[in-house]
Amino acid sequence: MSAAPLLSLQNLSTHYVSQHGSRVVRAVDDVTLDLHAGESLGIVGESGSGKTTLALAILRLLPPAARIVSGRMLFEGEDLLAKPDGDMRRVRGKRIAMVLQDPMASLNPLFSIGDQVGEPIRVHEGAGRASAWQRAIGLLKSVRIASPETRVRQYPHEMSGGMRQRIVGAIGISCGPRLLIADEPTTSLDLTIQAQYLELLRDLQRQRGLALIFITHNLGIVAKMCDRLAVMYAGRVVEQGPVAQLFNAPAHPYTRALLGSLPRMSDNRERLTAIEGQPPDLSSLPPGCAFAPRCPMAAPRCATQAPPAFVLGEDHSARCWLAAPVAAA
Amino acid sequence: MKQYIARRVGYSLLSLFLLSLTIFLFIRLTGDPAALLVEPGASAQDIENIHRRLGLDRPLWEQYWLFVASFVQGDLGLSFYYRTPVLDLYLQRLPNSLLLAAVAMAFSLLIGIPSGILAAVRVGRMWDSAGKMFALLGLSLPSFWVGLVLILVFTVWLGWLPSSGAGTAAHVVMPAFALGWYFAAAHMRLTRSSMLEVLGSEYVKLARLKGLPEALVIGKHAFKNALIPVITLAGINLVVMINVAVVVETVFAWPGIGRLLYEGISFRDFPVVQGVVVIGGAMIVLVNLAVDIVYALIDPRIRLAR
Numbered sequence: 333m334s335a336a337p338l339l340s341l342q343n344l345s346t347h348y349v350s351q352h353g354s355r356v357v358r359a360v361d362d363v364t365l366d367l368h369a370g371e372s373l374g375i376v377g378e379s380g381s382g383k384t385t386l387a388l389a390i391l392r393l394l395p396p397a398a399r400i401v402s403g404r405m406l407f408e409g410e411d412l413l414a415k416p417d418g419d420m421r422r423v424r425g426k427r428i429a430m431v432l433q434d435p436m437a438s439l440n441p442l443f444s445i446g447d448q449v450g451e452p453i454r455v456h457e458g459a460g461r462a463s464a465w466q467r468a469i470g471l472l473k474s475v476r477i478a479s480p481e482t483r484v485r486q487y488p489h490e491m492s493g494g495m496r497q498r499i500v501g502a503i504g505i506s507c508g509p510r511l512l513i514a515d516e517p518t519t520s521l522d523l524t525i526q527a528q529y530l531e532l533l534r535d536l537q538r539q540r541g542l543a544l545i546f547i548t549h550n551l552g553i554v555a556k557m558c559d560r561l562a563v564m565y566a567g568r569v570v571e572q573g574p575v576a577q578l579f580n581a582p583a584h585p586y587t588r589a590l591l592g593s594l595p596r597m598s599d600n601r602e603r604l605t606a607i608e609g610q611p612p613d614l615s616s617l618p619p620g621c622a623f624a625p626r627c628p629m630a631a632p633r634c635a636t637q638a639p640p641a642f643v644l645g646e647d648h649s650a651r652c653w654l655a656a657p658v659a660a661a
Numbered sequence: 662m663k664q665y666i667a668r669r670v671g672y673s674l675l676s677l678f679l680l681s682l683t684i685f686l687f688i689r690l691t692g693d694p695a696a697l698l699v700e701p702g703a704s705a706q707d708i709e710n711i712h713r714r715l716g717l718d719r720p721l722w723e724q725y726w727l728f729v730a731s732f733v734q735g736d737l738g739l740s741f742y743y744r745t746p747v748l749d750l751y752l753q754r755l756p757n758s759l760l761l762a763a764v765a766m767a768f769s770l771l772i773g774i775p776s777g778i779l780a781a782v783r784v785g786r787m788w789d790s791a792g793k794m795f796a797l798l799g800l801s802l803p804s805f806w807v808g809l810v811l812i813l814v815f816t817v818w819l820g821w822l823p824s825s826g827a828g829t830a831a832h833v834v835m836p837a838f839a840l841g842w843y844f845a846a847a848h849m850r851l852t853r854s855s856m857l858e859v860l861g862s863e864y865v866k867l868a869r870l871k872g873l874p875e876a877l878v879i880g881k882h883a884f885k886n887a888l889i890p891v892i893t894l895a896g897i898n899l900v901v902m903i904n905v906a907v908v909v910e911t912v913f914a915w916p917g918i919g920r921l922l923y924e925g926i927s928f929r930d931f932p933v934v935q936g937v938v939v940i941g942g943a944m945i946v947l948v949n950l951a952v953d954i955v956y957a958l959i960d961p962r963i964r965l966a967r
Binding site: 423429430434443455489 | 756862864865866867868870871872873874877881882885886959960961962
């Protein structure tokens with residue numbers, strides 16, 4: 333791909349600093365990622381591996397204790413980190429939208445659906461109440477909500493979980509963003525509703541040429557939804573590349589372990605393979621590779637030297653000494 | 662909605678029954694009112710006569726029944742001491758208590774809500790600490806002491822405000838402040854904690870993700886949700902203020918129902934005490950009922966539930 337990427341993260345690091353500065357948690361560490369228009373990128377990793385922090389960093393909506401300490405974020409060629417707060421606010425919801433994890437809690441119980449769906453249109457495009465209301469009806473239709481004319485006037489408590497999540501999706505696409513970030517949007521839905529919602533997201537993405545960042549710990553969803561995959565471990569992207577390549581030829585032992593822990597229909601294993609040990613404490617990371625203590629293939633140098641990202645092929649890289657070209661190793 | 666209201670009304674009536682029974686029995690533990698009404702050296706026959714005149718010679722259950730039956734018809738009986746209807750005494754004093762409570766409430770909300778929001782939005786910073794100090798003082802300084810200090814400063818030293826009585830706008834300022842500070846502190850603390858809870862919610866996060874200006878995030882999405890518990894508390898507090906200003910009314914010689922109750926207790930004037938307490942209870946119950954209904958109007962989850 334030769335065109336400039338839609339979103340380009342360059343060596344982005346985000347740390348949580350405790351009140352007196354005594355504890356630094358490296359939630360996102362030296363992350364470099366490119367995302368092109370219309371592309372969908374899956375980000376997987378265990379809880380606490382920095383996925384959500386990364387998403388919030390892109391929108392610059394981190395909790396007060398978190399700082400973006402270094403790196404660059406370019407979106408459509410603009411440096412997001414250089415923007416004043418007011419300009420950044422105009423990016424949120426208009427050019428980059430995000431869907432949160434919990435559809436039950438994401439909608440304000442005191443305002444009608446029409447008000448909440450139309451709100452970004454009124455704020456970003458200066459639309460009047462009536463025209464925003466009409467647009468809200470259209471948006472509900474596009475997320476396949478039946479009888480949207482009635483639904484706009486209703487309140488969140490009158491909707492099922494699946495409907496609420498689709499409404500949150502409608503809010504996400506209301507201003508025609510170029511990038512939609514979905515943070516585990518299906519974890520609280522049951523399986524059939526999950527499948528419907530994923531299909532809806534996929535269709536919206538195709539129709540509107542949206543780029544999608546899909547944060548999940550479910551590799552099955554990634555296989556269905558995404559073109560590319562980034563695997564995060566302890567705040568770092570340890571491997572990234574096209575989904576098919578990572579699934580067929582994972583280069584990093586952690587990616588391999590994640591794939592190995594997936595249950596399969598053809599399984600005749602007695603137990604699922606679990607990854608031994610615990611994820612590391614992000615405030616006292618080992619000097620070398622963070623995965624080394626749990627890695628079945630760790631060599632002595634892994635404990636002392638952190639591996640850089642080695643390029644394995646077009647658009648495929650891994651932070652592992654095993655992936656090092658022979659000459660370098 | 663109808664069922665909801667019917668259930669609330671049922672609970673209210675039950676509370677009033679329990680309250681009337683309790684005050685009826687407890688006021689009779691204070692002693693014999695006849696002892697305060699007779700001349701020194703009166704005979705047993707004189708006391709007997711007074712008992713008969715006041716109806717205290719009848720069995721307790723009959724006295725209670727008479728009290729409840731006439732209360733329901735709007736008759737609170739005659740005051741033992743003043744020999745006039747308790748209702749007249751009450752209605753003479755009520756406007757003063759209402760005025761005092763209204764001004765104290767306005768003061769407590771105008772101070773409490775904005776400072777609570779400010780403290781929540783600037784949590785852990787200077788305004789938050791200043792607010793905490795204000796609340797701590799308000800909740801821990803007794804109102805008679807605050808009243809005396811106010812009199813010392815604004816009447817004795819500065820000579821700006823009258824120390825006692827009612828009648829002009831200047832008269833209401835100090836008692837309203839002495840009464841309202843405690844409630845301002847309570848309203849501030851509740852606004853702060855309720856606002857903090859709402860600010861951490863997912864829908865506030867989504868409001869920010871939508872790119873709404875911070876004023877809209879706080880003023881619309883957070884404020885309305887955070888206000889619900891504060892409305893409840895303020896509604897109940899308004900009635901509490903009317904009925905508990907006994908100490909403040911005594912310090913400032915404010916002729917309200919708090920003073921009436923105080924006098925009633927000192928004279929063992931059973932009808933006055935019973936009347937003031939049960940009317941106060943009825944007010945609190947009614948306001949609770951009203952708050953529940955206002956709740957239902959604000960919150961569609963209650964409004965639309967069948």
